[in-house]
Amino acid sequence: MELMSHSSTFLLPTIPPSPTCALVVLNQSLPRFAPLLWKHAQLRLCADGGANRVYDDMPLLLPHENAFDVRKRYKPDVIKGDMDSIRKEVLEFYASMGTKIIDESDDQDTTDLHKCVAYIRDWAPDLDKSNLCILVAGALGGRFDHEIGNINVLCRFSTIRIILISEDCLIHLLPRTHHHEIHIQPTVEGPHCGLIPIGMPSGSTTTTGLQWDLAETEMKFGGLISTSNIVKGEKITKRSRIIFFSPNSEQAKVLLEMVLLQMAIAHVNYRDDH
Ligand SMILES: Nc1ncnc2c1ncn2[C@@H]1O[C@H](COP(=O)(O)OP(=O)(O)OP(=O)(O)O)[C@@H](O)[C@H]1O
Numbered sequence: 001m002e003l004m005s006h007s008s009t010f011l012l013p014t015i016p017p018s019p020t021c022a023l024v025v026l027n028q029s030l031p032r033f034a035p036l037l038w039k040h041a042q043l044r045l046c047a048d049g050g051a052n053r054v055y056d057d058m059p060l061l062l063p064h065e066n067a068f069d070v071r072k073r074y075k076p077d078v079i080k081g082d083m084d085s086i087r088k089e090v091l092e093f094y095a096s097m098g099t100k101i102i103d104e105s106d107d108q109d110t111t112d113l114h115k116c117v118a119y120i121r122d123w124a125p126d127l128d129k130s131n132l133c134i135l136v137a138g139a140l141g142g143r144f145d146h147e148i149g150n151i152n153v154l155c156r157f158s159t160i161r162i163i164l165i166s167e168d169c170l171i172h173l174l175p176r177t178h179h180h181e182i183h184i185q186p187t188v189e190g191p192h193c194g195l196i197p198i199g200m201p202s203g204s205t206t207t208t209g210l211q212w213d214l215a216e217t218e219m220k221f222g223g224l225i226s227t228s229n230i231v232k233g234e235k236i237t238k239r240s241r242i243i244f245f246s247p248n249s250e251q252a253k254v255l256l257e258m259v260l261l262q263m264a265i266a267h268v269n270y271r272d273d274h
């Protein structure tokens, strides 16, 4: 089974050379490091009411700059959704600046995030999907039905790397088709993390690098799931690693949650000069 590497370099101020990043902004308060994610992304989308958040919150995150200048600079490439949440003035502002508006109000069976991920998938049909990473800002910590809907998008597009990000943590799927190596960025991530089986029990999982490692352990809802786990302390200058083996192809996909260090994120963001 192939090894898949994960590393949240998009949380650091230096631009990572790869992979290609797309950003989707959802309809929740922008995390304070939103300008950094925006800088790293080659394509920026707002899911319906997410456009209100960019319009309202970006100037608040950059209080020393003129609000109109900030709005002009942080112009989404695409606004897509069923358009029942975006304000008229916001729609008109971005439309007049050349943002592509895609109204899919006819589709009331998929979420606005789903619609945006489908757009990104089709945007670069020739791009090797292992080189694409979709960052989703504002995906967690809000309404529970929306949160679960956002997690369901990870499962529906399980061959695409999608990372759901909130102010406090980020989560991504560890597909059962691969072994996984997770590089922790100790200035912004950890030490807490969780491994959560999703969809069905995870028959047998093995990890190294955690305080409570799993050794061919079954995880399932109603049984053991790995919450409040800790990445084993390594020197802060050294990148920590978790190795995660999923040897049983019948087992569930597993969600990895990494807790984000608030202060360090703020520090990264303050140093960001866009
Ligand atoms: N409170 C929330 N928590 C988590 N995600 C959210 C929340 N609100 C919105 N989202 C995400 O942002 C996207 C766009 O939000 P928006 O409010 O425009 O959606 P919506 O479909 O109009 O929601 P609804 O009609 O259920 O209020 C949603 O598809 C969802 O992925």
Ligand SMILES: Cc1ncc(C[n+]2csc(CCO)c2C)c(N)n1
Pocket: 082, 107, 108, 109, 110, 111, 112
């Ligand atoms: C069984 C079922 N439950 C809920 C909805 C409603 N719904 C799901 S996604 C969506 C679009 C939100 O922008 C809406 C309204 C549905 N269609 N089918």
